[in-house]
Amino acid sequence: MPETNTNIPPKNKNKALPQFSTPVPALLLRVRRPMIVLAHIIAFASSLMLSFLVVQNMQFRREWLELYPAMLMFFLIIKLSVFGLFKQYRGWWRYVGISDLLGIFGASLVSTFIIVVLWFAIGNIPAVRISLPPDLKIPAEGVCIADMFATVFLLGGLRIIIRLYFE
Numbered sequence: 001m002p003e004t005n006t007n008i009p010p011k012n013k014n015k016a017l018p019q020f021s022t023p024v025p026a027l028l029l030r031v032r033r034p035m036i037v038l039a040h041i042i043a044f045a046s047s048l049m050l051s052f053l054v055v056q057n058m059q060f061r062r063e064w065l066e067l068y069p070a071m072l073m074f075f076l077i078i079k080l081s082v083f084g085l086f087k088q089y090r091g092w093w094r095y096v097g098i099s100d101l102l103g104i105f106g107a108s109l110v111s112t113f114i115i116v117v118l119w120f121a122i123g124n125i126p127a128v129r130i131s132l133p134p135d136l137k138i139p140a141e142g143v144c145i146a147d148m149f150a151t152v153f154l155l156g157g158l159r160i161i162i163r164l165y166f167e
Contacts (some may be wrong), residue, residue, distance in 0.1 A: 014042055030065050041152040044079050050154075051146035075115060075147070082111035088155075094166040096159040104155050112148040115143070142162070 013129035048071065052064055083089065091100065119140050 033100055045072055045077055047147050047150035047154050048075055051143050054146045055142040073142045078114050079111045083107045093159045093162040096163045101156050105152050108148050108151045112144050116144050
């Protein structure tokens with residue numbers, strides 16, 4: 001078998017090697033975190049709407065459409081805080097992996113637990129109970145659980161789509 005010499009220097013030392021990474025404009029780097037937070041807000045709003053539809057057998061009802069904005073604000077405050085604590089607004093989505101998806105699941109689980117505890121604690125205050133319509137029949141447990149799974153599905157799917165695009 002012929003012996004190969006691996007110590008031979010390259011013939012064209014002075015030539016620059018081609019760059020394979022895509023240049024990212026500086027503006028995109030500055031607005032990356034606000035865009036990630038905006039994507040999370042859109043996913044949270046969509047997951048709450050989807051969970052209402054799932055619980056209500058895909059029917060839009062006036063009573064829960066009136067309650068949706070208040071619930072959305074309540075959900076957004078908690079979810080944005082918890083996802084921030086779980087450092088979900090960092091990293092490059094093009095390199096998403098199983099650990100990122102587990103982080104999404106953990107943040108969603110913790111935020112759902114906090115939402116359920118606060119929802120029932122606030123819902124048992126007499127002044128709040130009087131202000132709600134008496135014919136309001138929304139199973140909050142079902143909405144919260146469906147919202148947790150919809151959040152994991154939407155955020156995980158969004159990140160995986162970004163990774164597939166770059167691959």
